[in-house]
Amino acid sequence: MNKIGRKIYYDKETGNVILDTGEMMGNVVGTTIDQDFEIYAALKERVRDTVGVIQLEFGQYAQDFAECSGYRVNPQTLELEFSYPDPNATEPQEPVYRKPLSEELEETKQAIAELTLLLAQMQGGM
Numbered sequence: 001m002n003k004i005g006r007k008i009y010y011d012k013e014t015g016n017v018i019l020d021t022g023e024m025m026g027n028v029v030g031t032t033i034d035q036d037f038e039i040y041a042a043l044k045e046r047v048r049d050t051v052g053v054i055q056l057e058f059g060q061y062a063q064d065f066a067e068c069s070g071y072r073v074n075p076q077t078l079e080l081e082f083s084y085p086d087p088n089a090t091e092p093q094e095p096v097y098r099k100p101l102s103e104e105l106e107e108t109k110q111a112i113a114e115l116t117l118l119l120a121q122m123q124g125g126m
Contacts, residue, residue: 003058010073012052064100
């Protein structure tokens, strides 16, 4: 069974998402960027040089996509950024884009592990 990750096409100047092809699995065949520009109406109407694309692995950022209220590509870093709903907000909020929470969680886990090791070394040296 084939598993194909999503492709996210975005406006290079603003980072706004033009098209998300979604993930596919089963008896599917991947397409090229050229084929996508022929297939999808949202891409046909665009000047090719103004459009960027990010190819994700199947399942990459699955939790972030499930929980986010929006996403875009940062035009400076060319990395995906997500906005998440504020459970305490009583009125609609402007989206605040940030790196994927899944990446922030991994970085936090790594920092905790490093601090734990440092503390253990300090206590052992006393």
